[in-house]
Amino acid sequence: MVLYSTLNPTRFGVYSCAFGSLFMEEKYPFNQIEPKWQKFWTDHKVFKVDTAVHEKKYYCLTMFPYPSGTMHVGHGRNYIIGDAVTRYKMVRGFRVLSPMGWDAFGLPAENAAKQRGVHPKEWTYSNIKQMKRQLESWGIGYDWDREIATCHPDYYKWTQWVFLKLHERGLAYRKNAPVNWCEYCTTLANEEVLADGTCERCGRKVVKKDLTQWFFKITEYAGQLLDDLSLLEKWPEKVRTMQGNWIGRSVGARIDFTIAETGDPCPVFTTRPDTIYGVTFMALAPEHPLVAKLLKNNPRAAAIQAFVEKEKMGSAADRTDNTTKKEGVFTGFHIRNPYNGDLAPLWITNYVLMEYGTGAVMAVPAHDQRDFEFAKTYDLPIKVVIQNPAAALNAATLTEAYVEDGVMVNSAPFDGRGNREALHDMIQHAQDHGFGEFTTHYRIRDWLISRQRYWGAPIPIVHCPDCGVVPVPEKELPVLLPDDVDFKTERGNPLSYHEEFIQTACPKCGKPARRETDTLAQWLCSCWYYLRYVNPRLNTQAYKKEDVDYWLPVDQYIGGIEHAVLHLLYSRFILKVLHDADTCSFREPFNALFTQGMICKRSEKDGQLYKMSKSKGNVVSPDELIREYGADTVRLYTLFIGPPEKDAEWNDAAVEGSFRFLRRIWRRVYETRDTLLASKGLKPDLAKMETPDRDLYRKLHESIAKITHDLEGAFQFNTAIAQIMELMNAVEALKLDATSSDQRKAVMLETMESLIVLISPFAPHVAEELWQELGHPPSILAAPWPEVNRNALARDEIEIVIQLCGKIRSRETIPTSLSPKEIEAHVLALDSVKNIIEGLTVRKVVVVPGKLVNIVAT
RNA sequence: GCCCGGGUGGCGAAAUGGCAGACGCAAGGGACUUAAAAUCCCUUAUCCGCAAGGGUGUGUGGGUUCGAGUCCCACCCCGGGCACCA
Known part of the structure; x- marks a missing residue:
């Protein structure tokens, strides 16, 4: 028995001839053969790919992990599936690109720094080392020469470049947005704020604060992102549906109402312009910009203000819960319906959202359930304009809104027409008369990409007192993240205290200016990494167009369903922008997507099945x-x-x-x-x-x-x-x-x-x-x-089933050479079959060659 | 509420409209062994029966079909996503 450690690895090439049965013993010596072959694959760079060579390629990509520490067997499923695909395709003769890297920026590293005094960089790289060891011990084959870490300057230099590309194209902009603010932990996501309004991590009080932040105009690509979902035939239907819901297209019209008393325009978005003759009031969101104006010299100002303040203070969850009681306040003003000149009262209500549409809704209680509930509460008029052809509607006796189709009534020139059929003409009418147009609205919002955090790629922007917001020129990238920050004493984002980092010269005029201290969302780093793997060490460009055009789209992308919307949608968006910037020729990053199910395990505490996680204490270590x-x-x-796309219980x-x-x-x-x-x-x-x-x-x-x-x-x-x-x-x-x-x-x-x-x-x-x-x-x-x-595969004989009226009565072995007719004759001639049908009249015989004969007899 | 999935033995599961439960786990019995481990063999949906054999079975109720776990209709339950979206 020769131990592995005594072998000279350089001799593997002739190994088989010289020492064929080295480990060949009765006991299965996995602990000797596994390190041996892992070393062999590494030493011989078996998974190394020269991407400059373009021949029968296959790009198999497994979502790269966040280096959180160590992995459990649930994480492993992802990589094991990817490796099975990679190795299968290699054996099938493909040149397979199978890279791995680390989504290495993010909050846990910064929290570790604040709590335990470890630098995020040190924490991250030590986790990477751990997890890389685990991947190797699983025997997963990667081209490690292509390893990337998004927190490395050679990588985030190009993340910053991606930002500049968007900025160049007018797709990166700043605007005010309200955030949950904790003075110690900076901005918090909604789920990080506890029910009592304190910070999940440090327990301090959380306040609402308006911050100027960077956004990407993903809304500009909403239509394309939705339409191109139909190209993704090899994606799970489920994921496409989820993205479709998320983007949420509504086709309708903008109609310009006006405030009768002031003449102010008050446009609305509606998908039901066919109900416009049934408008009996107008509903504004409490945050609507017109509200301030309506308060001036208004005898109702006090009541209005009280209502608006109350609603603004309420939590977002309460506001958007559709079981919340509909409330509102009358402004004393009226709006004029541009179709017929009718006046209707203007209300401010809690059920209209400023973020969707125009923040104003034309209310048609007869044909919209929410408007109906509100009208009933405040005793507002209800006017039927779509008649139910089956049973006539009466506004006085309606118990809920009639939202089905029907025949238009009380709608002047459109009376008698089917509402669906008249829809187009009604919008056209508004367009012709200059008080509206065809419009499409999307549910998706622009993407907030700035973070008030240290451990991320600095946004490559300089604020100059003279020139304003100035992008850092590409040749000056990367804007390096300084290492020497203090996590102990500073509050908020350590970068915003780092004067050396902040003070710089304006790239335009050269005068003293200040750097942006927000960093880029971790999401952005993972939106383009699949491109970088093709040319991971290139230092003159993010990637070569010629190479990515050959290797992409990714042939098979493998990852968790939890990324169905955000990561996958953002990646598609960024790729479309990079395509429009002429840096690549394809429009979708991932040709086929596979989402594996989670591995669960019963908790020893309560016997319930949970996804494996440290907090539930149900992890199984692969080590x-x-x-x-x-x-x-x-x-x-x-x-x-079990089937890899389904959740599975570890046993x-x-x-x-x-x-x-x-x-x-x-x-x-x-x-x-x-x-x-x-x-x-x-x-x-x-x-x-x-x-x-x-x-x-x-x-x-x-x-x-x-x-x-x-x-x-x-x-x-x-x-x-x-x-x-x-x-x-x-x-x-x-x-x-x-x-x-x-x-x-x-x-x-x-x-x-x-x-x-x-x-x-x-x-x-x-x-x-x-x-x-x-x-x-x-x-x-x-x-x-x-x-x-x-x-x-051929057989001479085969066993078939004999059924009587679909019930199995016997099994017979017959020659496969018989035709269906011959099978019928052969079977009916068998004694065993004669017994079965004795005394019955055969009505029909169904022959399925190779399977069965069904005799229908009565 | 709306939109996706899913419901099959003790368990994980398998089945182009054609023999339901492949394969594996667990369990029970047996062989080998001084013994244990390991290994091997047998049994294992359920009911009736000593057996041969027969009945019933894929969440529930209907339907289509020579034939339904599979297709259609209605419903129940579980998981996921979205949700005052105008």
Whole structure:
């Protein structure tokens, strides 16, 4: 027994010839073969790709992780699936780009710094080291020469460049936005504010504060992002639906109402201009800019102000909860309906949102449920303008709004028309008369990308007293994040106290100016990383157009469903901008998307099933399992656990089953190796095989067909592995030794060699070792994927089912050579079948060749 | 409320409209062993039956079909997303 540590790694090339059976012992020595092959893959740069070479490419990308510390087996599923795809495609002869990196900016690093005094950089890089070790111990194959970390200046230089591209194109702008503000922790997300209005982390009081912040105009691309979803045929329907909902297109019209008393315009957005003759009041959001004007010299000012203040103080959650009671206050003013000149009262209400549409709603209580509820509360008039053709509506007796289609009434020139049919003409009418137009509105808002945080890429902007907001020129990038900041004593964003960082010269006029101290949202770093992997060390550009045009879109993107909307939508947006800036020629970053389910485990505390997480205390560490069973077992079990797109429950006991299976393969090769090696050169010959060998040979080729199918279509690793298990069961049913027939030996050799290749994407270490044991030079990644021999699939006889009126009555073995007519005659002539139909009249016989015969008899 | 998924043995699950429960886990029985571990063999949806065999079974109720876990209609439950979106 020679230990791995005594081997000279440079001799791996000739290893198979010189020391073929080095580890070949009865016990499955996973703890020796796994490090050996991991080292082999690393030393020989097996996963290295030269992206300058353009030939039969496949870009397989697994979402890169946030380096939070150590990973559990739930994280592993993502990488194991990606690696199975990568290795499968490599064996199929593709040049596969499979890179990995780190989404390394973000809040946890900064919190660690504040709490424990570790610098975010140190914390992040030490986590990266840990997690990289874990990925390697799983045997995941990456081209590590392409490793990137978004917190590295060589990377974020180009994140800043992406920002400049958007700025150049007018897509980055500043505006005021209210934020939750904690003086110590700076801006907080809604979920970081506790119910009592204090900060989740430090317990201090949180206040609303108006801050000028940077936004990206994703709304400008809303239509394209929505329309192009239809191009993403290889994305899960679910994700496309979610993105569609998120973007939320509403097609309708802008109609310009005016305030009768002041003449002020008051435009509204509506999807139902067909109900415009039914407007009986107008509803404004409390934040509507007209409100201030309406207060002047208004005898109702006090009541109005009280209502508006009350609503502004209320939480966003209360405001947008549709069970909240609808309330409002009359302004004393009226609006004029441009279609008929009618006047209607102007109210301020709590159910209209300033963020959507124009912040003003034309209220039609007869045909909108919310307006109806409000009208009932305040006893406002209700006017039916769409008649229900089935049962006439009466405004006085309505109990809810009628929102269905119908015939227009009380609508002057449009009376008698179907409301849907008249819609276009009604908007056209407004457009012709200059008081409205066709408009489309989107639910999606612009993307807030500035963060009042240290651990992010500085926004490359300088504020000059003379020139205003000036972008840092590309040649001066990166704007480096200083290391020497104090996390202990400073409040808020440490960068905003760092005078050396802040003080600079204006790039335009050269006079003293101040740097922007906000940093870019972590999201932006991960919006373009898939491009950088193609040219990760290029220091003159973010990427080469020629290379990304060849390698992208990503052929297969693999990640968690939790990124269905934000990461994937933002990435699509950024890519579209980079396309429009002529830096690449494709419009979508990810051709196919696969979202794997989460791994859950029952909590020992309450017995409930939860997603694995440290806080729930239900994590399973891969490190221990790898020590006990090996990485191949963990990989095989993870893939076998169930359909990869569905959530799965981790079962410690079931891991053992995968281990036993690998050990069975190992033992079989151990026991038959000499015979197999001596059988080289023997070829299976269908004409000469005895039945058991013939059956195994068929099983082998059925398995090749099934497994190939399972890997080519959806990622059905679980059924592919089940098929390998079936094949192995069939192998073990047949003895093999030196005295076996030549055909037995030939079939066994082909079967074992194929089986090892078939399992190699899932359990690569043991596959490499056994492949070598059977006399092949490494690596198995260079082996050909087995091909289906159609002749091997043929059968002379087959068992079919005999049904009487759809109920199974017997099973019969019949020759496969019979035509459907012959099958019918053959079956009806059988004694067993005669018994079944005795005394009955056969009405019909359904023959499904190879499956069944159904006799309909009464 | 609306929009997506999903509901099959003790458990994870499998099944182009054609033999429901492949494959694995767990459990029970047996072989080997002084013993244990490991390994191997058998049983394992459910009901009736000594057995041969038969009945019932894929959330519920209907329907289409020679034939439905699979297709259609209605409903119940679970998971996810969105939600006063004008």
